[in-house]
Amino acid sequence: MKELFDLTGNVALVTGATHGLGMAMATALAKAGATLVVNGNTPAKMERALELYRQNGIEAKGYLFDVTDEAAAQENIERIEQEVGPIAILVNNAGMIKRIPALEMEVADFRKVLDVDLTGPFIMSKQVGKHMVQRQAGKIINICSMMSELGRDTVSAYAAAKGGLKMLTRNLATEWARYNIQVNGIGPGYFATDQTAPIRVDGHPFNEFIIHRTPAGRWGDPEDLAGATIFLASRASDFVNGQILYVDGGILATIGKPSNER
Template structure:
């Protein structure tokens, strides 16, 4: 196979969770441009339909990834009505910030439910179909906080560390069935979730000094890594977490 063809996603079908905006929608657009048929997932059909206006060739599947029964039903319906899911990107996630000593139980539960349980529910449901076919790609969105900590986000850091090790465990269990399960770990990106930090001149100044690349990442810069992990180019890459962070995780 010619080397560039290894990155083609032609004929593949990809489900992206949390895809109505931000990183999820950007990755969906990128995989579509690489040839994949993409399916946008989120809780709210209206938001998905709005995103579909930006990516008209995409299909939509509205279900709540924190509800295991809804996930199983939703993925089974995709497999039955749209076709096999070849690629799953577990992108749905939330952030909560507060001093650790004051962190609310409700916020802790919400983080665990969305950032960890949903990854398990969705990957497990998709993998059951992939295992029968002997092939599949699962990409779990990790974070630079899978490795590093900052004040006021310890519970978020705990969830993203869990996703990194869950990714390793999935690869350990499912590689023998022909699946590749890897993590994609963004550093600091200018997203809606980080809008307050982007607008904070003091924080942005700190980030520019702390990051070797000396800037915020742009979400489009995640696409190449996602296409690599979704394609045949990564056929012997398993349980890996690929950092896309401007070097912040390797520099003091």
Template sequence: MKNQLFDLSGKVAVVTGGNGGIGLGMAQGMADAGAAIAVVGRNEAKSKAAVEDLRQRGVKAIAVATDVTDSSAVTAMVERVANELGRIDILVNNAGMSIRKPPHELELDEWSKVIDTNLTSAFMCSKAAYPALKASGRGKIINIGSMMSIFGASFAAAYAASKGGIVQYTRACANAWAPDNIQVNAILPGWIDTDLTRGARQQVSGLHDRVLARTPAGRWGAIDDFAGIAVFLASPASDFVTGTAIPVDGGYSVMV
């Protein structure tokens, strides 16, 4: 008999920021395991391309244009996914951004934008999706933290605050929703080659080589590195795993 531990057939996953970068890597992994995917993003051309890629993998996929900092848009997004794909079993809170400045130069509106995008969006999406995840009977939430959930950087005050907050929010929800058989976990990516970190490499002098030097795997991460962990945390294989924050970092967080 086929091993069903990692089988996502019949499941529906919502991936915020799923039209590129780490979100697309996770969406591709879950699609290959059989899940239908709702790609939640703002850039329609990128979302269309992502949906085509996912459909080529033999699953249903839809694009839902949504700004995850807008609470009524988030509510409408969840309703549309449930209507069009029939259910929600997996929510991946992945959308994120950074504004890289020293803390004393960061304006209040910049601080708020980062916290709203990286942390408050996870709260809003999780709260909106909770009834559907509970109805699923086997709900899974995957939140995306960072090395900045563990370490600090002079250019990442708001970003690190948001990513530290994601870990604590994950733990709270894991406790609250365990009785509903919803597992809530976080992934802490190391340094991954995406649009986000292309910006970081332009803005932070020497970053590329510093990351290479302290990553035991000897390379930057790729979006494909997130397919396996997404499938694990979305599937029955992780049914007794909740409240954790798992680094996917080529060893960066264990390097002295």
């Protein structure tokens, strides 16, 4: 059974993996045997990330480019294929969010979020997918969101992009399944990261909301994404296609956290 989840010999490219959940998923892939390639667009963050990977026993390769720039993406994917090896696993994790009420949001900001969160994954999937089609094998994992299913105040652009990413996932799966390429998504719930630290303190209204809204009664730990990531990147998911696996502690299963009352 271990062989089903063994990623030894596979090159995995994870975008936006210089911090946060991207780094957690990239680490999981490397620990399962994959040769790790990390994308980012900030030199200082990349340098720090590669050092953190080394401290964790992982010799990751770093490539700096903007996933929304198709020419840069194509050039760097060709470099990775030549310098590291054939990309067997692509994780489209790079993303951004702007929390602005819809009536106050500039169209330019709306377009920017869609460009990073939806067009970027399309560009990366297209450029990596060309090689996967030729090789008749590949795994693409798009990082969706709770906002692929639910709405929330101030995140109209993000929700539109992540909802679109869910449908892009299903459509690419439909087009490429015949080439033995599996395209699936992961939808993280609310996770304990550096970005959420300020709102995870005891007594903060949003912290209380998440704990009471989540049946598991807690925020997710980044390591909670490891199993889903390895599963969708491995042979274990060879007949799983076009699916979004929500790792959310049960939020989407209920209208509220169950009480102790019967």
